[in-house]
Each structure stands twice: as structure tokens, then as C-alpha cells.
Amino acid sequence: MSEQPSRRQAKKQKKFKPKARTPRGLRDMAGDELRLQNHMIATIAQVYESYGFGELDTSAFEYADALGKFLPDDDRPNEGVFSLEDDDGQWMSLRYDLTAPLARYVAEHYDRLPKPLRRFQFGPVWRNEKPGPGRYRQFMQIDADTVGAANQAADAEICMMAADCMEALGLERGDYVVRINNRKIMDGLLIAIGLDPEAEEYETTRLTILRAMDKFDRLGLDAVKALLGEGRKDESGDFTKGAHLTPAQIDKVAQMVSIEANDRSHALDAMAELVGGTEIGQQGLAELRDMAELFTTLGYGEDRLAIDPSIVRGLGYYTGPVYEIELTFEARDETGELARFGSVGGGGRYDDLVKRFKGIEIPATGISIGVSRLAAALTLLGKAGAAEPADLIVVTVMDKETRPELMALVRDLRQQGLRAELYMGDSAMKAQLRYADARGARFVVIEGEDERAAGEVTIKDLQLGKEKSAEINDNAEWRASEHAQQQVPKGDLASKLIELTS
RNA sequence: GCAGCCUUAGCUCAGUUGGUUAGAGCGCUAGAUUGUGGAUCUAGAGGUCCUCCGUUCAAUCCGGAGAGGCUGUACCA
Incomplete structure (x- = not known):
């Protein structure tokens, strides 16, 4: 270093203040938003519990090999996950969903668990990918799974429970729909159009086709056709390569995604024609028929549970029925933009997941609901009715010597069931009032000195005062006004507050 | 991941043809108006001008690289 540090160096040495900010794609949650999230979790958990599911909590970290990766064509292995190396050299990763930890848990404790196992779990999951508006790298999921049941009653039950959850949260019938499909039908379709499952490039082609079908909802039929053929160029000029199917093959796949989903039996018939006589396709159809029959028997209509051939639901590990909860209403957000919420959760059957650990096939089916997006939707719908906490009472400190007595006073208020706190700062009266206002306190x-001499206390109603102040422009008038307050004998404070609160 | 645009105070933004001490509004803190949230007045705090490297006597400004943000797209277990 030179004798005379440059200005830049001098500047650098001056301060080393860290910048206070949340890491990219992560956020703090407080107040109404947090209360709503807790309320939603409690509501959904109650529905899950009423179906007999029992709660499980697992650690945020899992060994990386236990989480595994499920996309065979993933050209960026191990991306999307937060990982760190433990001091024993083993790699651990933050869980990216609650299903992989469940599979590990089942495999680890298989012998002593009741089968079928019905467990629910909620908690944050982490994904190391590009955040966007309303899309964070940590978010809350609440899952329910049945492990060890191979029949379609287990799948159907989960779909019906998903619908029940939406209504428990206050959504009206028609504001949501659970769309259901079956992986086996799609595999049957691919065989029916002449693809060879033994061919080397089959997996890649299959994924490309499934991805294309998944986009039907958002991009429409023409885009799906382009993606099935040569590929598609989007508005930014970016090119997505296609599946290179023949026009005849494209036509069949297009017919499949275009099937109207309004009527379950018609949808099933239309799907049956397209999968032809393929064994796997027939199997998938039979499974869907079983489910549809249960829906009808139990009175779950087409408006709540629909068969939809364009539902793909991820690509990793699903082996049978797949389903997605979709919000069907539109609402305007703060900026007046039309917001569509789309999928707020989904799931399906994954019969191979525990096999990774145990070597034996253990059938499982389950659902995952994303709490954050649902919360945003409920807020815009005006259905975010989380119970408000009780009215807050702030007791001010005029003379610091009286603090012990005042603490006893707020303790007495609390013992009477009121929500009360003593101002804990050291600022003057005005700041104490501002504090109470900022806290949203009611009283x-x-x-x-004056009150103490008279054995009284003053109760000031901040809500009332705010209404009054709207009519006052002049400072003298403001000062002369009663400030919406009253004096009561100190002994009557609790009962008076209870009277005012109710 | 790819493409375009952007980055100066907590927020919204000025500004410097490269030159001593970088500004406004709002917000925040405190004081005044008898001991009362609004209004008014006064004062104050708050800045690595995104970061690093380079060019220069001198960089917030010019050049290069990188990071972060926004939008679209891809991926989404």
C-alpha cells in the first residue's frame, strides 16, 4: 500500500456498514399477511385432520442423495436446490418439497408405521431458482399423503378433500375446480400415435410432448401444435424446440388436449377413443372411471372435480392419477391489472418414490397446496377473513417513577382478559400517542398528575378521535376538542374498557 | 438458463461538459404550540451516487467486467 492512499481507498476504509436487506427472492412476513397464512394453515390442517390424517414434521435439511433428482433429461443437475457440505463431507440440501422427505421418513421407519400411513405436513420449502413477482425462493406448502394404498379410492379421497379445503377457506363453488388426469392415459396416447417406448430418444420426446400439452391452458392450441412439431418462437424471439411429431401425430395429441372437460363421462369416452387399445391407456381409463364413480356417489359435481386431459402436473415421479387445484375467478390487483391465479396446488400418485430407498414398491398418493398464492388470491377476493386480534390498549407513562404502579395496572387489565401493554420507551407524550397510533391501538x-390526584385515569378512544379530527382544520379547535376521551375512577378502568370493547 | 431495459437517501426522483461540502418532495426522529395521534413551524438523522478493475492530477459521471432489479421466455420436483 502506498504512503498516500488514494481517495478511493480512503473512502473504502471509512465505513464498512453492511446493507440491511433481505436476500434475493426471500422476504419477511408480518402483521395481517402472517396472520392470514397462519389462519389458512390452521383451516386446511383441520380439514386434513378431520379426514384422519396425522401431523408429521421433518427437518428442513435432508441428505442430498435422499432428496435425489427426478428429471432424467435435466441438463443442469443439482440446480434448483440449496446445498451445503457438512463437516463430515456429506452434502445436505434444503428440502424443495414435502414429498421427498416423506418418502425418506416412510423408508426409514417402515416397519413400525401403520399401513396405509396417512400423514399431513406443512412447512417452508426452498427452491434455488429465479424469483419473480409473487414467486419466492422460500414458500409454504401444506401436504397430505396416503402411503401404502394402491386403489383409486385413496386418489379420489384426496381430490374431494382438496375441494373441501377450498370451501373451508371461504371460496364459493365455481371459484375453484380440481382438474384430474392420469399419466397412464398419456403414455397410452403416445403408444397409440406410434412412438416406441423402447426407443432411445423416447424419454426426451415424451417430456417435450407432456410439456407442450401442459401449456394448452396458457398458450392455446396453436402454440401446443407448434411445440409438438418444429418448435415455437415467442414474442421475445426466443425459440423453444419442438417434439418433431408428424402432422397426423400432432393432430391426435391436439385432439386429446382439446377435449371439453365439462362432463366427466363424455371426457372419458373421448379419451378412450384416442388411446385406442393400448394396455396402459386402458388401465389409466379404468382408474379414472373408478374415481369418477366415487365422485358421483359422494355427490361431488362436475363443477368441483373435472376430468381434464391437458393436466400434466410436473414431470418427475407421478405414475397414475394427477390433479391440480385451479382458481377459476379473475380479480383486479392493487394496480388494476387483471390477475389470474391458476394453479394453487396439485398432486398425484407416485408409486416408485419409496422404492428408491427400500427396493420394494410402495404405492402412494398425495396433494400439496401452496399457501402463498392462495393467500394472495383470497386477499383479492376479500375472503381473507383471518380473525383480528383483540383491541389493543396502550398505557402511557407520564412520570417514570410511576412505572411500577402502571405495570401493575396493565397486569390487572390482562388478568381481566384485556390485551394491554405499557409503553416501554422513554419518549414524551406526543411520541407515545404516535406509537399507539402506529400500533393500531384502539385505546x-x-x-x-391531575388524574392521580383525583384517583382517576383518562381513556382515549383513538378510532373515535380519528373520525373527529377529520372535521377539524384549525389547531386551536383541535386543542380545545375533547380528543374523544373520558375520565373514569381508576378502579373502574377494566370494567369500563370491557364495556367499550364489546 | 436466454433476451431487452434499468441501478443516486427508507420511498419517488433531480443533478454533475470529470473538479472542494451530491440535492428536492414524501417518510423518519426530536423540539415548539399547557399533558394528546391530525395541521403548522423549527431542527436533526439518513448516501461506498450498485460493486470491482481500468483510464486520469482528479471518476457518481468515461471504458471493461460483475452483481442486483424489472419485463418477456424457458424450467418448475
Whole structure:
């Protein structure tokens, strides 16, 4: 280093203040938003519990090999996951969903668990990918799974429970729909159009086709056709390569995604024609028919549970029925933009997941609901009715020597069932009022010299005062006004507050 | 991941043809108006001008690289 540090160096040495900010794609949650999230979790958990599911909590970290990766064509292995190396050299990763930890848990404790196992779990999951508006790298999921049941009653039950959850949260019938498909039908379709499952490039082609079908909802039929053929160029000029199917093959796949989903039996018939006589396709159809029959028997209509051949639901590990919960209403957000919410959760049957650990096939089916997006939707719908906490009472401190007595006063208020706190700062009266206002307090209790001499306290109603102040422009008038307050004998404070609160 | 645009105070933004001490509004903190949230007045705090490297006597400004943000797209277990 030179004798005379440059200005840049001098500047650099001056301060080393860290910048206070949340990491990219992560966020803090407080107040109404947090209360809503807790309320939603409690509501959904109650539905899950009423179906007999029992709660499980697992660690945020899992060994990386236990989480595994499920996309065979993934050209970026191990991306999307937060990982770190433990001091024993083993790699651990933050869970990216709650299903992989469940598979590990089942495999680890298989012998002592009741089968079928019905467990629900909620908690944050982490994904190391590009965040976007309303899309974070940590978010809350709440899952329910049945492990060890191979029949379609287990799948059907989960779909019906998903519908029940939406209504428990206050959504009206028609504001949501659970769309259901079956992986086996799609595999049957691919065989029916002449693809060879033994061919080397089959997996890649299959994924490309499934991805294309998945986009039907968002991009429409023409885009799907382009993606099935040569590929598609989007508005930014970016090119997505296609599946290179023949026009005849494209036509069949297009027919499949275009099937109207309004009527379950018609949808099933139309699907049956397209999968032809393929064994796997027939199997998938039979499974869907079983489910549809249960829906009808139990009175779950087409408006709540629909068969939809364009549902693909991820690509990794699903082996049978797949389903997605979709919000069907539109609403305007703060900026007046039309917001569509689309999928808020989904799931399906994954019969191979535990096999990775145990070597034996253990059938499983389950659902995952994303709490954050649902919360945003409920807020815009005005259905975010999480219970408000009780009215807050802030007791101000006029003379610091009286603090012990005032603490006893707020303790007495609390013992009477009121929500009360003593101002814990050291600032003057005005700041204490501002504090109460910022906290959203309903009442302020003041005991100054005058009151103490009279054995009284002043109760100030901040809500009332705010309404009054709207009509006052002049400062003198403001000062002369009563400030929406009253004086009561100190002994009557609790009962008076209870009276005012109710 | 790819493409385009962007980055100066907590927020919204000025500004410097490269030159001593970088500004406004709002917000925040405190004081005044008898001991009361609004209004008014006064004062104050708050800045690595995104980061690093280079060019220069001198860089917030010019050049290069990188990071972060926004939008679209891809991926989404």
C-alpha cells in the first residue's frame, strides 16, 4: 500500500456498514399477511385432520442423495436446490418439497408405521431458482399423503378433500375446480400415435410432448401444435424446440388436449377413443372411471372435480392419477391489472418414490397446496377473513417513577382478559400517542398528575378521535376538542374498557 | 438458463461538459404550540451516487467486467 492512499481507498476504509436487506427472492412476513397464512394453515390442517390424517414434521435439511433428482433429461443437475457440505463431507440440501422427505421418513421407519400411513405436513420449502413477482425462493406448502394404498379410492379421497379445503377457506363453488388426469392415459396416447417406448430418444420426446400439452391452458392450441412439431418462437424471439411429431401425430395429441372437460363421462369416452387399445391407456381409463364413480356417489359435481386431459402436473415421479387445484375467478390487483391465479396446488400418485430407498414398491398418493398464492388470491377476493386480534390498549407513562404502579395496572387489565401493554420507551407524550397510533391501538390510557390526584385515569378512544379530527382544520379547535376521551375512577378502568370493547 | 431495459437517501426522483461540502418532495426522529395521534413551524438523522478493475492530477459521471432489479421466455420436483 502506498504512503498516500488514494481517495478511493480512503473512502473504502471509512465505513464498512453492511446493507440491511433481505436476500434475493426471500422476504419477511408480518402483521395481517402472517396472520392470514397462519389462519389458512390452521383451516386446511383441520380439514386434513378431520379426514384422519396425522401431523408429521421433518427437518428442513435432508441428505442430498435422499432428496435425489427426478428429471432424467435435466441438463443442469443439482440446480434448483440449496446445498451445503457438512463437516463430515456429506452434502445436505434444503428440502424443495414435502414429498421427498416423506418418502425418506416412510423408508426409514417402515416397519413400525401403520399401513396405509396417512400423514399431513406443512412447512417452508426452498427452491434455488429465479424469483419473480409473487414467486419466492422460500414458500409454504401444506401436504397430505396416503402411503401404502394402491386403489383409486385413496386418489379420489384426496381430490374431494382438496375441494373441501377450498370451501373451508371461504371460496364459493365455481371459484375453484380440481382438474384430474392420469399419466397412464398419456403414455397410452403416445403408444397409440406410434412412438416406441423402447426407443432411445423416447424419454426426451415424451417430456417435450407432456410439456407442450401442459401449456394448452396458457398458450392455446396453436402454440401446443407448434411445440409438438418444429418448435415455437415467442414474442421475445426466443425459440423453444419442438417434439418433431408428424402432422397426423400432432393432430391426435391436439385432439386429446382439446377435449371439453365439462362432463366427466363424455371426457372419458373421448379419451378412450384416442388411446385406442393400448394396455396402459386402458388401465389409466379404468382408474379414472373408478374415481369418477366415487365422485358421483359422494355427490361431488362436475363443477368441483373435472376430468381434464391437458393436466400434466410436473414431470418427475407421478405414475397414475394427477390433479391440480385451479382458481377459476379473475380479480383486479392493487394496480388494476387483471390477475389470474391458476394453479394453487396439485398432486398425484407416485408409486416408485419409496422404492428408491427400500427396493420394494410402495404405492402412494398425495396433494400439496401452496399457501402463498392462495393467500394472495383470497386477499383479492376479500375472503381473507383471518380473525383480528383483540383491541389493543396502550398505557402511557407520564412520570417514570410511576412505572411500577402502571405495570401493575396493565397486569390487572390482562388478568381481566384485556390485551394491554405499557409503553416501554422513554419518549414524551406526543411520541407515545404516535406509537399507539402506529400500533393500531384502539385505546390509550393516561394517568398524569391531575388524574392521580383525583384517583382517576383518562381513556382515549383513538378510532373515535380519528373520525373527529377529520372535521377539524384549525389547531386551536383541535386543542380545545375533547380528543374523544373520558375520565373514569381508576378502579373502574377494566370494567369500563370491557364495556367499550364489546 | 436466454433476451431487452434499468441501478443516486427508507420511498419517488433531480443533478454533475470529470473538479472542494451530491440535492428536492414524501417518510423518519426530536423540539415548539399547557399533558394528546391530525395541521403548522423549527431542527436533526439518513448516501461506498450498485460493486470491482481500468483510464486520469482528479471518476457518481468515461471504458471493461460483475452483481442486483424489472419485463418477456424457458424450467418448475
